Amino acid sequence: MKVTEHINKANGKTQFSFEILPPLKGQNITSIFNNIDPLMEFEPPFIDVTYHREEYIYKNLGDGLLKKQVVKKRPGTVGICAAIQNRYEVDAIPHILCGGFTKEDTENFLIDLDFLGIDNVVALRGDAIKTETYFTPEKEGHSYASELVTQISSLNKGVYLDDELLNSSPTDFCIGVGAYPEKHMEAPSLDSDIHFLKKKIKNGADYIVTQMFFDNKKYFDFVDKCRSEGITVPIIPGLKPIATKKHLNMIPYRFSVDLPEDLVLEIIKCKDNSQVRQVGVEWCIEQSKELQKAGIPVLHYYSMGKSDNIKQIANEVF
Ligand code: FAD
Numbered sequence: 001m002k003v004t005e006h007i008n009k010a011n012g013k014t015q016f017s018f019e020i021l022p023p024l025k026g027q028n029i030t031s032i033f034n035n036i037d038p039l040m041e042f043e044p045p046f047i048d049v050t051y052h053r054e055e056y057i058y059k060n061l062g063d064g065l066l067k068k069q070v071v072k073k074r075p076g077t078v079g080i081c082a083a084i085q086n087r088y089e090v091d092a093i094p095h096i097l098c099g100g101f102t103k104e105d106t107e108n109f110l111i112d113l114d115f116l117g118i119d120n121v122v123a124l125r126g127d128a129i130k131t132e133t134y135f136t137p138e139k140e141g142h143s144y145a146s147e148l149v150t151q152i153s154s155l156n157k158g159v160y161l162d163d164e165l166l167n168s169s170p171t172d173f174c175i176g177v178g179a180y181p182e183k184h185m186e187a188p189s190l191d192s193d194i195h196f197l198k199k200k201i202k203n204g205a206d207y208i209v210t211q212m213f214f215d216n217k218k219y220f221d222f223v224d225k226c227r228s229e230g231i232t233v234p235i236i237p238g239l240k241p242i243a244t245k246k247h248l249n250m251i252p253y254r255f256s257v258d259l260p261e262d263l264v265l266e267i268i269k270c271k272d273n274s275q276v277r278q279v280g281v282e283w284c285i286e287q288s289k290e291l292q293k294a295g296i297p298v299l300h301y302y303s304m305g306k307s308d309n310i311k312q313i314a315n316e317v318f
Contacts, residue, residue, distance in 0.1 A: 001091055002174035003120050004206050006045035007234055007297045014292040016318045017236075018301040018310060019048035022076040029076075029083055035307040036088065042314045046091040047084055048122060048209075048300070051077045053100040055130050078109070082116045091120055093176065098148050099126030102140040106151055107161050114171045122176040122209065123148045123200075146199040149175055153204030177205040179235065181213045181222035185256035190222075194229055207233050209300055212240040212251070214283065215260045216290050237291055240302040241309045242280035244273045281312045288317040 006015065018039060023031050036047065052074035058066040081092035096109060113121065125145045128135045137143045142151070154160075158170035177200040180193060187193035197208070208231075213219050219237050226235060242251070242259075248267055252259060263283055270276045288299050299317070301310045 001045070001119075002206070003046055003091075003093070003176060003298075004174055004234065006091070007207075010045075010297060012295060012297075014296055014318075015045050015298045016042040016301075016314055017044045017046050017048070017298050018303045018307075019050060019238075020080075020303055021050050021305050022052065022074040022080050023305070025071075025073055025075060029080065031305070032080060032083075033087065035303065035305060036084070038307050038311050039303075039314065040088060040090075042318045044090060045298075046093050046120065047088075048093045048095065049077050049080050049084070050074075051095040051097050051124075051126075053097055053126055053129065078112055078116070078118075081113075081118055085117065092118060093120040093122055094118065095122045095124055096148070097124050097126035098137055098142040098145060099129070099135060100138065101142070102138045103142070103151060103161055104140065105138075106142075106148065107155065110152060110155055110171060110173070113173070119172055120174045120176065121152065122178070123152060123205070124178050144196070145177055146196060146203050149177060149200050149203040149205050156204070174207070175205045176207050176209055176236075177201075178211065179208045179222075179226075180211045180256075181218040182211070182257050184211075190225070194225060194231075197226070198229060198231060201231055201233055205233065208235045210235065210238045211255060211257065212238045212302055213257055214242075214263055214287070215258070216287055218258075219291070220294070234297055236298045236300050237296060238300050238302055239284055239287060239291075240304070241277075241284040241313060242267060243277050243304075243306070243309060245270070245276055247276075247280075277309055281309050284309075284313050285316045288313060292317060 054070045054072050057069050057071055059069055061067050077094045081094045084092035123145050142148045152173050152175050155171045158168045160168050179197050183190045184193050223235050266279045267276055303310050
């Protein structure tokens with residue numbers, strides 16, 4: 001079932017969903033199931049699975065020689081989605097990127113999803129490759145998520161890249177896109193970012209999932225701004241509980257979001273990471289309760305592969 005249908009069916013009740021990462025190459029799928037199992041009692045209508053593009057590593061061959069190798073450290077997004085749908089009978093949503101994909105790769109990826117009965121995707125540009133500063137699209141690929149949305153929407157109309165195909169079957173994907181209440185790190189201004197967000201909706205996106213935020217006011221202001229710009233689709237908030245002291249610097253650096261002073265002070269006071277984890281859980285419970293009270297249709301948690309803190313939060317909120 002599509003995310004938009006899940007929202008309509010819930011009749012105003014706030015639902016619980018979460019995002020997982022594929023395991024590092026070499027690990028098996030049991031680690032994924034072990035993290036999902038404890039969260040199933042909260043009846044998530046869907047579970048997102050992130051996509052991780054290739055990285056470059058440099059192997060030392062000795063004598064000052066380095067060999068550049070392309071590796072994917074977390075493959076398996078589509079396989080995990082199929083396994084989730086099969087095991088839990090819940091919708092699994094793969095993320096799909098512009099980065100590392102030609103249009104042909106994208107089309108073939110979408111065909112696989114369609115054949116597997118996966119009817120939701122989150123369409124994203126992706127970041128630059130880890131060793132590079134700026135995002136570079138594939139030669140035959142997309143530069144922005146809005147272009148990827150157009151390709152998916154076209155496939156939904158039965159328009160494939162090869163326009164000589166006869167009797168081509170349309171797909172029926174519900175398309176999610178990302179958005180940033182505190183502005184995407186490369187955007188010159190929030191207005192500019194929302195301008196391009198509108199383009200993603202115009203090109204066919206059905207709903208939005210936000211980047212994590214730690215101050216609900218940022219989310220509420222963002223939603224108001226989107227609504228005043230004519231964006232009417234659901235805007236699902238993304239939430240992440242802080243879990244380690246390292247997050248104090250890593251989260252603002254990596255995701256370009258601010259941490260409220262009160263939260264920072266609470267974390268600094270903690271003696272170890274188990275105390276930090278508890279502070280993170282309590283902060284996220286407060287955020288969740290306020291969003292729930294405001295009638296937000298779905299709260300989407302970034303689990304980062306660990307479910308114990310998400311379960312603690314869900315126990316209090318759902
Ligand atoms: P876009 O919407 O393409 O925007 C990127 C930047 O370009 C923005 O600054 C925007 O304002 C600007 N822009 C857009 N269109 C134009 C235009 N036509 N001209 C000029 N500027 C333009 N990354 C992963 O690698 N894997 C994942 O699974 C993943 N999941 C995510 C899930 C969510 C909910 C979110 C919010 C992010 C996720 N990301 C993931 C991170 C995401 O890939 C990065 O934040 C990326 O840098 C931007 O992706 P986007 O789809 O928002 O890009």
